[in-house]
Amino acid sequence: MVLFSCCLFQSSPYPSSWNKAIKKQVLEENHERAILTFNHMQATGVxxxxxxxxxxxxxxxxxxxxxxGFALHGHIIKTGFSGDAFVQTALLGMYSSFRCIGHACKVFEQMTVKDVVAWNSMLSASVSHGEIDDAAILFDLMPSKDLLSYNVMISGYASIGSVTCARNVFDESPVRDVVSWNSMILACGNAGDIREARKLFEEMPERSVITWNTMLVAYLNNELPEDAVALFEKMKISNVKPDYLTLTHVVSACAHKWREMMNDAGIAKSAGCSVIEIQGRTCKFLAGDNSKMD
Structure with missing residues (x-):
């Protein structure tokens, strides 16, 4: 049946049939196949x-x-679709994902219609490029904002540990989701304000595994391994299932805790060694031994 469907659209002279196939492949994250389908579409003269x-x-x-992407942009210009609003928004999104802020700016400036999706793409490009001040200017200029607009700015300020600015945007947001709260916890953790981070954590109406991981990282980055382990114990009795990142953070916390206990007890780790056979001889090398073998 699948083979029959493929044969049908591949013999179709109409782009709509090909578009459906390409869109389905992208939705299934089969991006390579989508590009191959487009190439085949062009080869058949559609x-x-x-x-x-x-x-x-x-x-x-x-x-x-x-x-x-650059080559396709050139092709789009030649075929006369560079002025289409949907194509322009997609170009902006592509250059944002490439972190090509200059190309993204050019596309944005040429857009005749700038909807909230276009503004958000430009906002995300600025934040991902580390241009937080430019992102703030764009944010203030936006004629309308949605939840994503606020979340992008909160995340941007969180990345540089600017708690005050992040909090201002957080408080201005008419609605909040788990991403908004996670970003604020991250901002507080990055700034070393662990008490405020935990306060936000407790105030959250719902928590995802990312929320728990963010709080764990905040404890670890502020050298509070015991609090991280205690949080994990609390997580185990909640309805949130830990992921591999959670376990990585907990192992790191336990290792840090053991190192502290060893240092407090004055226990030194014994030197490790490696045994290697060289030219028929078995040689032992101790960690920290700088002597050379004869």
Missing amino acids: SADSFTYPVLLKAIGALSLRDT
Whole structure:
């Protein structure tokens, strides 16, 4: 049945059939296949339209194929679709994923219609590029904002440990989701304000595994391994299932705790050694031994 469906759209002279196949492949995160389908579409003489390019640009951005993205942008200009609002927004998203802030700015400036999706893409590009001040200017200029707009700015301020600015945006946000709260906890943790981070954690209406991991990292970064272990014990009796990152953080906390106990007790770790056979001889090398073998 699948083979029959593939044969049907591959013999179709209409781009809509191809677009459905490409979109389905991108939704399934089969980005390489989506690009191959587009190439086959071109080879059969079917022209792409304004619905083809946005999906294809998303696939290219997901794979970080910069050269392919630049080439497709040139192709879009030649085929006359560079002024299409949906294509422009997709181009902006692709360049944002590439962290090509200059190219993203050019596309943004050329856009005749800038909706909240376009503004958010530009905002995300600035934050991911570390241009938090530029992102703040864009944020203030936005004619309308949605939840993503606020979350991007909170995350941006969190990345540089600017708790006050992050808190201002957090308080201004008309609605909040788990991402908003997680970003604020991260901001407080990065700034060393562990008490405020835990306060936010306890105030959250719901917590995801990312929330617990963020709080664990906050404790570890502020050298509080015992609190991290205690938090993990609390997590075990909650309805949130730990992931591999959780276990990594807990192992790190336990190791840190054991190192502290050894130092307090004056216990020194014995030197490790490696046994290697060299030219028929068995040689032992101790850690920290700088002597050379004869």
